[in-house]
Amino acid sequence: MNIKSLKVLEYFKIKDKIKEYAKTTAGKDIIEGLEPYTNIYEVKEHLQETNEALLLLSKKGSAPFEGIYDVRSALIRASKGASLMPTGLLRIAQMLRCARLFKNYVGEAGDNDKSRVLEDICIGIVPIKNLEDEIFIAIISDDEISDRASSLLFSLRKSLKEKNASVKEKVISLVRSNAKYLQESIYTIRGDRYVIPVKIEHKGSVPGLVHDQSSSGATLFIEPMSLVNLNNEIKEIMLKEKAEVERILAELSYKIYENINIVQNNANIVWELDFIFAKAGYAIELNAIIPTVNEDGIIDIIEARHPLIDPKEVVPSNIYLGKEFTSLVITGPNTGGKTVTLKTVGLIQLMAMSGILIPAREGSMVSFFNEIFADIGDEQSIEQSLSTFSSHMTNIVNIIQKADKKSLALFDELGAGTDPTEGAALAVAILENLRARGTKVVATTHYSELKGYALKTTGVENASVEFNVDTLSPTYRLIIGVPGKSNAFEISRRLGLPDYIIKTAKENISKETLDFEELVQSLQEKSIKAERDARDAESLKLEASTLKEKYQDKLYKLQNIRENAMYEAQREAKRLIKDAKEESDVILKNMRELEKLGYSSEARQKLEEERMKIKNKLEDLNKHVEKSSDELGEKIKNVKQGEEVYLPSLNQKVIVISKPDKKGEVQVQAGIMKINVKVEDLRVSKLSDEDKKKAKIIRREMNLNLRSVSSSVDLRGMDSEEATFTVDKYLDEAYLGGLKETTIIHGKGTGVLRKTITDMLKRHGHVKAYRLGNYGEGGSGVTVVELK
Known part of the structure; x- marks a missing residue:
């Protein structure tokens, strides 16, 4: 990709933004070297890796970069067999830990092939936890080696503490005994040796070695002879400690040297991941999406936003070309947003081709181009003695020489800087030449001739940036299909220019030109109205759909309430009948007892009549209840797997998931529950049209599952609860299958x-x-289950 285009489209500013999210200098160096990729496969893969990183950040939070440093210089030293300092060793261990954690971070989220590219990258990571642990055990901080680094070091430091304690006791005793000769009753250390401050006039009273003198010369720091041997022993232990520390550092450095290829490879992968997650972090800031990429020169960016403009101020634009037309001519007033639109197209294309997610809406499409040319901005060159027009033409000549059907050319104010008539003719000729080659072109212009060219030429389309004459300000919205209107007369009138001057100006313009401008304005107003109406229609459609769903839900709930009320009434009626039966049985029993005491035949006849009345009333009540029961639904004669039926006892619709057994029972799915019920207790479900569709889908899915049940289920990476639910569901499908x-x-x-x-x-x-797997089946890593 030519550097000039990258510069004028402000591609390097995007890279600087991404660098802010990188954790290491190595990651920033990769970003610094980033350029658009040279084939569509790389573009898609790098877009995918960025999108996967974005999803991981959204799903699992921050990536495991804690404590990561750029250790390239330390690795260069280690590769040459040099001994590393504690800081270098500790940072290499932190890098190794980061690599190991990343392997888990990416691997655990790889369901449904969502992290395919990142998993492929992380598969190259080789954890060296033993070396990592050894370094962390041996080194506490950048300047401290742990006592646990070796048994000898532990022993030496223990001896050193004991010797220091002995020396302190001895020196304190000497301070007390020689207090009259001392400047102060304290001891101090010079050159790792304990000394006492003796007044210079008493130097002969305290025999020993002089190590230092005060700045005033009044005090000598003397090591008493009785401390010499103890200080020598301490010095000897300290030298041994230093040698042991150096040996430990050399040993750890050598272990890195032995594994230098693995360590270097892990480091390179971590730098690459730092680069990828920096792109993802920037994508979160932009609220960016992954576009689809084609090689056909088709661009369709929905609600494109320039990434370097404040998100609160940027105005989204729909930009498309490559299908019905290959050239887009944008017209409109100055400061209306034409150049911003041009830069937005070019910069978004460069971002996508560099694997950077783009600030647009889902469903956007970009194209892969071999080259993107941009002639934008004031190109005047004092050094080369070139005018603005000459400089532009030099750039355009270069574009004409190299552009082909795999190129995108962006022109700002094409043909400007010279005589308008000649400039317009040149602009038309350039556009026509590039159109004939199949080059995709977006150009901005003020020339009316280019509006006419776009109107009458196949494959070229007009576009304009909207301008609000009432407020004298642009709206920055791009309207494709309508050429722009200069609005010079309207703007001048609102700014106070007298009407008679405007009238004179209009008289100097041909009637055809004025009619054309009026037509443009009419088209623009109609286009804006059509777009507004389309938005309103879409809004009303969405509102109607929401209301439909809301009232369908209410209707479904009302039906459930009605059925529930009927079921409750039926149950209450049965209870009342049962109570009445029990009461009537007691009454009849008492009547029979009374009969035994002796009554006349007339009395017995009356009792028998009353008994028949009770019996008839109970039978009527039973019939009424049975009739009410029938209203809950028709009994089912034959049930089928996957059929939705109504279960009155639960007042719920359930799905039949097994065939009737010998007891006349079937298993049904009620929500998350599976229960066994008698077939005679089931009723035909009264389904609405929506419910019938859902039932058909369920049956279709169940039949599909019966045909395509896998012979195994993989639980690796799941926790116990998720695994239990997955196995239970899978065993049901396997059993039904x-x-x-x-x-x-x-x-x-x-x-x-x-x-x-x-x-x-x-x-x-x-x-x-069930049993554990045999050799060749997976061993103890699998369980083989035999189903009934």
Whole structure:
């Protein structure tokens, strides 16, 4: 990609923005070297990696870059066999830990192939946890080696503490005994040796070695002879400690040297991940999306936003070309946003071709171009003695020489800087030449001749930036299909220019030109109105759809309430009948007792009549209740798997998931519950049209599942709760699918997941037997289940 285009489109500013999100200098160096990729495969892969990083950041939070540093210089020293300082070793260990954590961070989220590219990158990471742990155990901080680094170091430091304690006791005793000769009753250290401050006039009273003198010369720092041997012993231990520390650092450095290829490879992958996640961080700031990429020169960017303009102020634009037309001519007043639109197209194209997500709406499309040319801005060159026009033409000559159908050319004020008539003719000729080659072109202009050219030429389309004459300000909205109107007369009138001058100016313009300008204004107003009406229609459509869903939901709830009320009434009626039966049985029993005491035949006849009345009333009540029960739904004669039916006892619609057994029972799915019920208790479900569609989908999915149930399920990476739910669902599908044997893959690991699954299988209704896998089946990493 030519540097000039990258510069004028402000591509380097985007790279500077991304650098702010990089954690290491190495990552920033990769960003610094970033350029648009040279083939569509690389473009798609790098866009995908950035999008995967964005999803990971949204799903799992910050990436594991804690404590990461650029250790390239330390690795260069290690590769030559040099001994590293504690800081270098510690930072290499932190880099190794970051690489290891990243392998887990990316791998754990890789469901449904969502992190395919990042997983491919991280597969190259080789964890060296033993070396990592050794360094962290041995080195506490940048300037401190741990006592646990070696047994000898621990022993030396212990001896050093004991010797120091002994010397302190001895020196304190000497201070007390020689207090009259001392400047102060203290001791101090000079050159790692304990000394006492003796007045210069008493130097002969304290025999020993002089190590220093005060600045005034009144005090000598003397090491008493009785301390010499102890200080020598301390010095000797300190030298041994220093040698042991150097040995430990050399040993750790050598271990890095032995694994230098792995360490270097892990580091390179971490730098690459730093670069990728920096792009993702910038994408979050922009609220960016991943576009689709084609090689056909088709651009369709929905609500494109210039990434360097304040998000609160930027006006989104819909920009498209490459299908019905290959050249877009944008006209409109100055400061209306034409140049911004031009730069937005070019910069978004460069971002996408560099694997950077773009600030637009989902569904946007960009194209892969071999080259993007840009002739934008004031190109006047004093050094080369070139005028603005000459400089522009020099650039355009270069574009004409190199542009082809795989190129995108951007022109700002094409043909400007010279005689308008000649400039317009040149602009038309340039556009026509590039159009004939198949080059995709976006050009801005003030020339009316280019509006006419775009109107009458196939493959060229007019566009304009909207201008509000009432407020004398641009709206920065791009309108494709309508040429721009200069609005010079309207702006001048609102600014106070007298009408008679404007009238004279209009008389100097041909009637055809004025008619054309009026037509343009009319078209623009109609286009704006059509767009506004389309937005309103879309809004009303969405509102109507929301209301429809709302009232369908209410209707469904009302039907449920009605059925529930009927069921409750039926249950209450049955209870009343039961109570009445019990009461009537007691009354009849008492009547029979009274009969035994002796009554006349007339009395017995009356009692019998009353008994018949009670019996008839109870039978009527029973019939009424049975009739009410029938209103809940028709009884089912034959049930089918996947059929939705109504279960009055739960007042709920359920799905039949098994065939009737010998007891006349079937298993049904009620929400997340599976229960066994008698077929005679089921009723035909009164389905609405929407419910019928849902039931058909459920049956279709169930039939599809029956045909395509896998013979195994993989639980690796799941926690116990998720694994239990997954296995339960899978065993149901396998049982319904007629599988006799399935394999549950849980991995070896710590054995916790295997134990959870084993406990579940012990009590699962579909399981006949289970065992661990044999050699060749996966061993203890799988469980083979035999189904009933």
